[in-house]
Amino acid sequence: MRVNDRHVSFYYEQDEDIGDINIDPKKTALLIIDMQNVFLRRPTENGKSEKELIGIKRWKPFYDKIENIVIPNNKKILDVFREKGIEVAFAQIECHKKNGSDRSLDQKATGFNELLLPKGSEDAKIISELAPIEDEIIVTKTTDSAITGTNLRLILHNMGIDTVVVTGVFTDQCVSGTVRSLADESFKVWLIEDACMASTEKIQANELEILNNIYCHVINTDELLKAL
Amino acid sequence: MRVNDRHVSFYYEQDEDIGDINIDPKKTALLIIDMQNVFLRRPTENGKSEKELIGIKRWKPFYDKIENIVIPNNKKILDVFREKGIEVAFAQIECHKKNGSDRSLDQKATGFNELLLPKGSEDAKIISELAPIEDEIIVTKTTDSAITGTNLRLILHNMGIDTVVVTGVFTDQCVSGTVRSLADESFKVWLIEDACMASTEKIQANELEILNNIYCHVINTDELLKAL
Amino acid sequence: MRVNDRHVSFYYEQDEDIGDINIDPKKTALLIIDMQNVFLRRPTENGKSEKELIGIKRWKPFYDKIENIVIPNNKKILDVFREKGIEVAFAQIECHKKNGSDRSLDQKATGFNELLLPKGSEDAKIISELAPIEDEIIVTKTTDSAITGTNLRLILHNMGIDTVVVTGVFTDQCVSGTVRSLADESFKVWLIEDACMASTEKIQANELEILNNIYCHVINTDELLKAL
Amino acid sequence: MRVNDRHVSFYYEQDEDIGDINIDPKKTALLIIDMQNVFLRRPTENGKSEKELIGIKRWKPFYDKIENIVIPNNKKILDVFREKGIEVAFAQIECHKKNGSDRSLDQKATGFNELLLPKGSEDAKIISELAPIEDEIIVTKTTDSAITGTNLRLILHNMGIDTVVVTGVFTDQCVSGTVRSLADESFKVWLIEDACMASTEKIQANELEILNNIYCHVINTDELLKAL
Numbered sequence: 001m002r003v004n005d006r007h008v009s010f011y012y013e014q015d016e017d018i019g020d021i022n023i024d025p026k027k028t029a030l031l032i033i034d035m036q037n038v039f040l041r042r043p044t045e046n047g048k049s050e051k052e053l054i055g056i057k058r059w060k061p062f063y064d065k066i067e068n069i070v071i072p073n074n075k076k077i078l079d080v081f082r083e084k085g086i087e088v089a090f091a092q093i094e095c096h097k098k099n100g101s102d103r104s105l106d107q108k109a110t111g112f113n114e115l116l117l118p119k120g121s122e123d124a125k126i127i128s129e130l131a132p133i134e135d136e137i138i139v140t141k142t143t144d145s146a147i148t149g150t151n152l153r154l155i156l157h158n159m160g161i162d163t164v165v166v167t168g169v170f171t172d173q174c175v176s177g178t179v180r181s182l183a184d185e186s187f188k189v190w191l192i193e194d195a196c197m198a199s200t201e202k203i204q205a206n207e208l209e210i211l212n213n214i215y216c217h218v219i220n221t222d223e224l225l226k227a228l
Numbered sequence: 229m230r231v232n233d234r235h236v237s238f239y240y241e242q243d244e245d246i247g248d249i250n251i252d253p254k255k256t257a258l259l260i261i262d263m264q265n266v267f268l269r270r271p272t273e274n275g276k277s278e279k280e281l282i283g284i285k286r287w288k289p290f291y292d293k294i295e296n297i298v299i300p301n302n303k304k305i306l307d308v309f310r311e312k313g314i315e316v317a318f319a320q321i322e323c324h325k326k327n328g329s330d331r332s333l334d335q336k337a338t339g340f341n342e343l344l345l346p347k348g349s350e351d352a353k354i355i356s357e358l359a360p361i362e363d364e365i366i367v368t369k370t371t372d373s374a375i376t377g378t379n380l381r382l383i384l385h386n387m388g389i390d391t392v393v394v395t396g397v398f399t400d401q402c403v404s405g406t407v408r409s410l411a412d413e414s415f416k417v418w419l420i421e422d423a424c425m426a427s428t429e430k431i432q433a434n435e436l437e438i439l440n441n442i443y444c445h446v447i448n449t450d451e452l453l454k455a456l
Numbered sequence: 457m458r459v460n461d462r463h464v465s466f467y468y469e470q471d472e473d474i475g476d477i478n479i480d481p482k483k484t485a486l487l488i489i490d491m492q493n494v495f496l497r498r499p500t501e502n503g504k505s506e507k508e509l510i511g512i513k514r515w516k517p518f519y520d521k522i523e524n525i526v527i528p529n530n531k532k533i534l535d536v537f538r539e540k541g542i543e544v545a546f547a548q549i550e551c552h553k554k555n556g557s558d559r560s561l562d563q564k565a566t567g568f569n570e571l572l573l574p575k576g577s578e579d580a581k582i583i584s585e586l587a588p589i590e591d592e593i594i595v596t597k598t599t600d601s602a603i604t605g606t607n608l609r610l611i612l613h614n615m616g617i618d619t620v621v622v623t624g625v626f627t628d629q630c631v632s633g634t635v636r637s638l639a640d641e642s643f644k645v646w647l648i649e650d651a652c653m654a655s656t657e658k659i660q661a662n663e664l665e666i667l668n669n670i671y672c673h674v675i676n677t678d679e680l681l682k683a684l
Numbered sequence: 685m686r687v688n689d690r691h692v693s694f695y696y697e698q699d700e701d702i703g704d705i706n707i708d709p710k711k712t713a714l715l716i717i718d719m720q721n722v723f724l725r726r727p728t729e730n731g732k733s734e735k736e737l738i739g740i741k742r743w744k745p746f747y748d749k750i751e752n753i754v755i756p757n758n759k760k761i762l763d764v765f766r767e768k769g770i771e772v773a774f775a776q777i778e779c780h781k782k783n784g785s786d787r788s789l790d791q792k793a794t795g796f797n798e799l800l801l802p803k804g805s806e807d808a809k810i811i812s813e814l815a816p817i818e819d820e821i822i823v824t825k826t827t828d829s830a831i832t833g834t835n836l837r838l839i840l841h842n843m844g845i846d847t848v849v850v851t852g853v854f855t856d857q858c859v860s861g862t863v864r865s866l867a868d869e870s871f872k873v874w875l876i877e878d879a880c881m882a883s884t885e886k887i888q889a890n891e892l893e894i895l896n897n898i899y900c901h902v903i904n905t906d907e908l909l910k911a912l
Contacts, residue, residue, distance in 0.1 A: 001793060001794050001795055002795075009883075009887065010742075010883045010884050010886075010887060011795075011796040011883060012795060012796060014738075014739065014742075015794075015795040015796070017794050017795060054698075055698065058694075058698075096363055096364075096365045096366075096383065097363050097365070097387070098362075098363045101386065101387045101388075102365070102383040102386050102387050103386060104382070104386055104867070104868055104869070104870045105386070105867070105870040105871070105872065106867045106868075106870075106898070106899065109685060110685050110699075110701050111685055111686075111695075111696060111699040111701060111897065112695040112696060112699070112897075112898070113897075113898060118363065119363065134326075135324055135325050135326045135346065135347065136324075137324045137325070137330070138324075141379070142382075142383070142386065143382070143868035143869075144864060144867070144868055144899075145864065145865070145868050147832075148382075148831075148832070148865055148868040148869065149379050149382060149868055150379055151369070151377050151378055151379065154332070154370075154371070154376075154377060154641065154642075155324065155330040155370070157613075157642065158329065158330050158331060158332055158333070158370065158642055159325070159329045159330050160329075172894045173898060176860075176864070176894075177864045177865075177868065180828060180829065180860070180861045180864065181829070181832055181861075181865075183788070183789070183790050183828070184788055184790075184827035184828055184829050184832040184833055184861065185610065185788070185827075185832065186610075186613065186614055186788045186789040186790075187789070188789065199693075199694045199695060200694050202694075203693065203694060203893075203894065206890040206891075206893075206894065207890075207894060209887075209890075210856045210860075210887065210890065210891060210894075213795065213796075213797075214790070214796070214797060214857060215790065215828075229565060229566050229567055230567075237655075237659065238514075238655045238656050238658075238659060239567075239568040239655060240567060240568060242510075242511065242514075243566075243567040243568070245566050245567060282470075283470065286466075286470075332639070332640055332641070332642045333639070333642040333643070333644065334639050334640075334642075334670070334671065337457060338457050338471075338473050339457055339458075339467075339468060339471040339473060339669065340467040340468060340471070340669075340670070341669075341670060371640035371641075372636060372639070372640055372671075373636065373637070373640050375604075376603075376604070376637055376640040376641065377640055382869065382870075385841075385870065386870055400666045401670060404632075404636070404666075405636045405637075405640065408600060408601065408632070408633045408636065409601070409604055409633075409637075411560070411561065411562045411600070412560055412562075412599035412600055412601050412604040412605055412633065413560070413599075413604065413838065414560045414561035414562075414838075414841065414842055415561070416561065427465075427466045427467060428466050430466075431465065431466060431665075431666065434662040434663075434665075434666065435662075435666060437659075437662075438628045438632075438659065438662065438663060438666075441567065441568075441569075442562070442568070442569060442629060443562065443600075552819055552820075552821045552822075552839065553819050553821075553843070554818075554819045557842065557843045557844075558821070558839040558842050558843050559842060560838070560842055561842070574819065575819065590782075591780055591781050591782045591802065591803065592780075593780045593781070593786070594780075597835070598838075598839070598842065599838070604838075605835050605838060606835055607825070607833050607834055607835065610788070610826075610827070610832075610833060611780065611786040611826070614785065614786050614787060614788055614789070614826065615781070615785045615786050616785075
């Protein structure tokens with residue numbers, strides 16, 4: 001089954017079973033993934049080397065999209081969930097040990113993967129625009145999948161949640177891993193295409209096409225809010 | 229194999245393979261289970277009904293043992309682990325939601341099982357004598373086993389830990405569940421008999437005999453500290 | 457809450473909330489644990505050394521109880537579940553590798569714990585009286601808990617099962633570990649006291665008292681069958 | 685770190701840390717994913733409707749690649765692993781119940797996702813060219829990730845395995861899910877690009893680029909065999 005005509009891959013091109021966007025708010029949670037300072041805050045150019053400036057320039061379209069579209073849409077969705085009393089959960093990369101010894105292997109690697117985000121560090125914090133309030137659920141992980149590395153699956157099950165609306169970064173990494181784990185654990189998953197992002201639009205498009213209809217249905221913020 | 233002559237059950241009575249207490253500090257973590265105000269603080273008798281006073285009296289031997297033996301031994305062990313730089317972890321029952329909706333089923337039951345310990349509540353706090361410091365690991369759970377309901381197994385594995393020294397309450401419940409899970413996950417487990425406690429000495433003795441040599445080796449604080 | 461007056465421990469002695477035995481067959485599975493040749497078949501005395509004969513004699517009351525009570529009750533329960541079309545599952549200790557390298561640590565230990573039960577070996581087989589038929593679920597494990605070491609939790613969840621009736625051996629080991637894991641995973645658990653057994657009646661009584669009302673309700677075969 | 689110049693995505697384009705392909709055979713297992721009749725056997729055209737024939741034609745390039753490249757490379761790798769005595773494991777989609785009630789939610793969906801592969805059915809079997817022998821490990825799952833839906837993580841850990849070589853189908857689905865889960869569980873992962881396949885070369889290329897250097901290193905059969 002598919003619910004719209006976007007991001008349709010080879011597997012579902014010939015599928016004519018078009019369904020509705022049905023979401024039961026009482027059994028649904030919003031899961032906002034890794035919307036943390038370290039990933040979303042545009043680095044300052046002051047005092048940077050030429051090589052670093054090239055790196056910053058490469059990521060400019062990403063930060064533009066995050067600031068203009070992804071954060072505002074997350075905020076819009078979050079406001080509606082809070083207003084309607086629908087459950088909200090946050091996943092966050094954070095390690096316990098200052099030296100990062102409890103991180104999973106790939107976060108100890110070199111290059112882009114390397115992440116040292118000890119508990120309570122400024123970099124690890126969820127961006128202020130989306131800061132959790134009251135008793136909203138926060139799970140911390142040193143994995144990419146928010147299911148593999150936390151007790152979120154059990155908590156959601158205890159709460160009677162069987163449907164998860166997913167947003168956040170990066171679409172091809174922690175978002176994809178979480179969507180796949182949620183599907184494997186028999187949750188219904190809705191991925192919000194204009195509230196998640198990969199490093200580039202090309203990777204974003206590729207990953208959405210791979211995930212869509214197989215592990216989740218990819219819809220946009222408007223479609224989501226209309227369905228609630 | 230067994231390492232001493234205490235708490236030997238039917239299964240190991242005829243086992244003549246007596247081993248040493250070998251613990252490699254570099255691969256070892258102390259895990260202190262549920263040493264929280266709600267379980268360990270002797271309730272005040274002021275303003276209580278007669279029925280409640282009977283309840284308090286039944287638990288007097290438990291609180292005496294906790295105050296005179298279990299807390300001091302935990303403190304002694306904790307001090308040595310900190311001094312020697314051996315890893316320390318705490319497990320704690322705590323739910324995310326104020327209404328407890330994320331609790332596992334038995335914590336939503338009536339009677340002794342029923343527990344509502346929302347994040348940050350005074351009751352949920354680890355007792356001040358054993359309060360975690362710096363970047364010591366704290367995992368929160370709504371389960372009894374500290375493995376089933378948290379990501380502790382993965383974290384310890386990432387840290388290169390293969391041996392766990394267990395203390396806390398209640399021996400027959402969260403301690404037993406955790407010891408069994410740790411053994412199933414191939415950790416070597418040492419349970420410290422004078423640093424853990426059940427509600428009564430009879431249940432304590434029964435559970436230690438059941439666990440010993442099958443899932444862990446039961447030793448005392450002195451034996452542990454000599455081996456480190 | 458408790459449902460009868462047997463095996464009541466310190467924790468529930470003063471609990472006056474007496475409930476009914478309510479079991480919804482559509483959401484229930486029977487889980488028969490480790491009823492395998494290796495544990496249940498009385499060893500032959502032929503050609504045994506004097507020391508081995510002493511060992512066999514120690515276990516005589518166990519085998520008597522297994523043959524006269526535990527197997528017949530399991531058979532009776534199994535027949536009713538099959539007749540009524542209620543789900544049936546079996547857990548079984550079995551390793552993949554002939555040399556047992558995939559076993560969890562405690563099954564590689566010496567003494568009673570040591571178990572080498574490769575896939576397909578006669579010892580590993582479920583006893584013929586209770587042999588699985590058709591598409592009844594069989595999970596194999598190298599752990600004690602049938603939840604920690606298998607995908608049973610996910611399978612039962614996919615099937616809409618939220619209640620598990622548990623029987624098998626040994627009450628204080630694989631049965632206890634499984635009951636605790638099931639409770640942690642929010643299943644309702646019914647443990648059938650005359651369809652499970654520990655090595656001795658003393659350990660059986662101790663473990664039933666520890667588990668009852670905390671992690672499950674301990675009932676007998678008659679009470680179970682009346683409730684279905 | 686990256687180990688070659690192929691399938692390099694935006695995240696690692698500027699990474700100049702080029703490493704060697706180091707694989708320790710004693711700590712390594714080959715994991716062959718879902719190489720089952722249902723996915724790999726070219727359907728017969730006899731007696732098919734026109735619409736079905738269009739469907740078969742769409743998949744022709746896939747079956748060609750599978751027959752000419754993917755199966756031969758898997759066979760070649762399998763032979764070397766067996767010859768050198770390196771561990772071999774197979775993952776396989778298979779459900780317990782004839783009616784599929786134990787399947788995860790997405791395998792109960794309509795369209796491409798829908799899969800009913802009961803235990804022992806011809807469709808579920810691993811293709812004869814790669815049939816497991818002796819005590820090679822086989823795990824069955826109703827999930828996409830071979831880690832989420834089985835006990836493979838625990839088994840590999842018990843065996844002292846910390847490195848997994850992955851092959852199979854479909855690269856963007858069960859292979860990707862498994863690679864991501866393995867990385868989250870701190871295994872080192874090597875994905876063999878000419879021994880795995882997605883439905884189309886475009887999806888194959890997209891997924892390899894997404895996974896490479898983040899969750900695994902993508903190498904080819906020749907590079908793998910040289911390194912063993």
